[in-house]
Amino acid sequence: MEEPLSNRLGNVLQGFIPGLSTMDAPVSLNSNPRANDNNEGAIIIDMPSEGAAGGTGDNPAEGNGNEAGNNAEARGNTASEIRAVRPLLERVLPFVLILLVKILYDHRLGVVVLIGLIGTFIHHNSSLKRQVMLRDKRQIHSLLIMLVLLPFNIFFCYYVFLEQELYKSLIFLKPNFENYDLWTLLWVTGITDTVIKFMTIAAKCAVAILPRSCLSFKRRGKHYMMIEQVSQLYRLLTPVPVWIAYLSDYTDSHWIVSYLLTFVYILAKANAVYVMGQEVRTAVRTVFHDVHYGNSPAEEDMKNAGDACPICQDVFKEPIQLHCKHIFCEECVAMWFDRERTCPMCRAKIVESPKWRDGGTTTYVQLF
Incomplete structure (x- = not known):
């Protein structure tokens, strides 16, 4: 054909x-x-044409259509993945909740005590910061109540767990536990850390109660900072005995692995202690050295500034002029810099970090 x-x-x-x-x-x-x-x-x-063949020709509507299609396809894939995971979550989640309830019930006393201590710490910490800010208007009876309740909470906690001898952690000894599993380790360190925070707040309350004649308000921020830094160094050291006991236990592992982990932990802890020791040294030196934020203003500058301090809205007492030319009472601006690092008027940076000078205590829990 x-x-x-x-x-x-x-x-x-x-x-x-x-x-x-x-x-x-x-x-x-x-x-x-x-x-x-x-x-x-x-x-x-x-x-x-090229556009018809590849879908990327001169027609922009066709290109946008392809992009929209790709986005819709991606969303569809994500939705399908979520739908695929959902049955797995529905099967696993009930058992996770059951396990969590079982753990909480078995350790219900310790969990309740720990939650109560944390709530008490948050309340007293905020109350102390508020009283420090009030200066002469602070409520002495509130500070005295805190000064009584904090030691009572510590005594109550150690009395409830008297058999475990948790107070030994405060003197760098191991509490009375047969086995140091991870839960016991974290629970003991958490309780000890919270107790030390109570001691820290109590010490700051004692400083806040002092009359002005014993300690001026402009110097108290440095004492609060020193107490906080010493407390953090102490809290950094108390977990060491229980962690060494936990890491060096080679019942379920080889002794080389256990001692190697212990050695690495000691090295890391030594470095952290050295860094914190430098901060404590700086804080102690600051307490014994007066910090001057400015100079005494001239008469002409005082006339231009007016008769009232911008912070306390009262007549100037021991006025001081910052390098930004604004004038304040020395005590007012000193307490301002216990919370801020900039001028109250123009926000010019005057000092470095004012951390821990406001009477506050860190909420960080030292578990390691």
Whole structure:
């Protein structure tokens, strides 16, 4: 059977046009039956445009449509993944909750005591900061109540767990536990850390109760900072005995691994103690050195400043002029810098970090 004319012409064109047979889009070679009279039997080569072939041609609407389709497909994949994970969560979540309830019930006394201590700490910490801010208007009876309640809470905690002898952690000894599992370790360190925080707040309450004649308000921030830094160093050391006992226990592991972990822990702890020791040294030196935030203003500057301190809104007492030229009472601005590091008027930076000078105690729990 004779080969059709269109196929023969196609073979000829493939010889003259390299790569014609490998084009992404099909090539149509056909006779147009409706050709005009002058071009009857003409061959029409239908080659789709680049945009039609790849979907990335000159038509922007088509490109945006493809992008929207890809986004919809991605959202569909995410939704399908969530639907695939949901049955797993529904099967696992009840057992996780059951295990959590079991652990909390088995250790219910310790959990309740720990939650009570944390709540008590948060309340007394905020109350002390508020009383420190009031200066002469502070409520002495509130400070005295805290000074009584804090030791009572410590005594109550150690009385409840008298058999475990938790108080030994305060003198760097191990409490009375047969086995030191992870839960016991974290619980003991958490209780000890909270108790030391109570002691810290009580010491700051004692400083806050002192009358102005014994200790001026502008110097109290440095004492609060020193007490806090010493407390953090103490809290950093108390977990060491129980952690060494836990890491050096090679009942379920090889003794080399246990002693290696203990050695690494001691090195890391020694570095942390050294850094904290430097901060304590700086705090102690600060207590015995007066810090001057500015100079005494001239008479002309006092006339321009007016008659009242911008902080206390009262007559200037021992006025001092900062390097930004604003004038305040020395005591007022000293207590301001116990909380802020910038000028109250223009926000120019005057001092470095004022941390722990406001009477606050860190909420961080030292577990390691």
